Amino acid sequence: MDNTFTLCYQIGDALYLNITNRCSNRCAFCIRDTDNGVGYHLWLDKDPTAAEILNTIDNPAQYREIVFCGYGEPLSRLDVVKEVAAVLKERGARSIRVNTNGQANQYYGRNVVSDLVGLVDVISISLNAQNAVSYMELCHPQGGEEAYYAMLDFARKCVGVIPKVILSVVEWPGVDVEACRSIAKNLGAEFRLRKYTG
Numbered sequence: 001m002d003n004t005f006t007l008c009y010q011i012g013d014a015l016y017l018n019i020t021n022r023c024s025n026r027c028a029f030c031i032r033d034t035d036n037g038v039g040y041h042l043w044l045d046k047d048p049t050a051a052e053i054l055n056t057i058d059n060p061a062q063y064r065e066i067v068f069c070g071y072g073e074p075l076s077r078l079d080v081v082k083e084v085a086a087v088l089k090e091r092g093a094r095s096i097r098v099n100t101n102g103q104a105n106q107y108y109g110r111n112v113v114s115d116l117v118g119l120v121d122v123i124s125i126s127l128n129a130q131n132a133v134s135y136m137e138l139c140h141p142q143g144g145e146e147a148y149y150a151m152l153d154f155a156r157k158c159v160g161v162i163p164k165v166i167l168s169v170v171e172w173p174g175v176d177v178e179a180c181r182s183i184a185k186n187l188g189a190e191f192r193l194r195k196y197t198g
Contacts, residue, residue, distance in 0.1 A: 005044050008056045015063040017053060017084065018042045018070025020077050024103050024147070026140040042071040050083040061092035065122070069099035078104065078112055085119040097122035102151035106143050113157045120162055124192070125155050127167040130179035138172065152187070159188040168192040 009016050021044050060066055066088055068074035074081055075098065085096050102125040104112050116123070129135035132148040141147035158165045167184035169175050171193060184191035 006042055007044075007048050007053050009042070010063075013064040014067055015057065015060070015065075016067045016069050017074075018044065018072075019053060019068060019074055019080055019084075020044070020047050020070065020072035022047070022072045022076050024073060024076070024101065024107065024142040044071075047077065047080075050080050050087075053080070053084050054087055057088070057091075059091075060088045061094060063094070065095040065097050066093050067097045067099060069097075073101050073103070074098055075100050075104040075112070076107060078108070078115060082115060082119060085116075089119065095121045097124060099124045099126070101126050101139075101141075102154040103141065103143055103147050105154050105157070106147060106150035111157055113154070113161050117161060122164040122166065123158050123162045124166040124168055125151065125158070125189075127151070127155075127169050127180050127183060128175070129169070130176040130183065134174060134176075138174070152183070155187050155189055165189040166192050168194050170194045 007018055009018065021042075057066075068081055068085075081098065085093075088096060096119065098116070098120050100123060129138050129148070132145045135141070135148040135151075136145055139147075143150065155165060155167060165188075167180070167187065167189045168191070169177060169180045171177070177193060181191045
């Protein structure tokens, strides 16, 4: 792997893992379409192996949390997430979070939430819109309108199984923040409003 490609990067006391650039959404507000991104070069020439990712992390216990979040959808590489998370837990990782578009069950055609039990402490799901029509306009999912309902169902299946579930939206024109907050509450999840940083 060319060392100009960043597989992990630190923000504050959290370590972020960039394991793929593939994503089933093309969101209007995606940070990878901005000039500065997060301040690191996160475009990959290929998907790294679990070993390549793990070799970049010296002491996982030093971080408040380790987050699967790069320029793509981490759960499109479910087996790698599971393998890396398991090793990080063995090495003393305090908390592991996955940032996801919530379409994994649609992608795999099965419920993958149980695969994450004992490995993932926090799952942050990009709700992004108050209804399927707005979601289509903002996120352009490959899975069509059904992707929105699949994401909600994924969130529902995570609640009570993954210790902490967060639904998030970006502050963006047309996004009804209060309606989204209500959706999160009704699902039993926490809610987070993200600022647009483009």
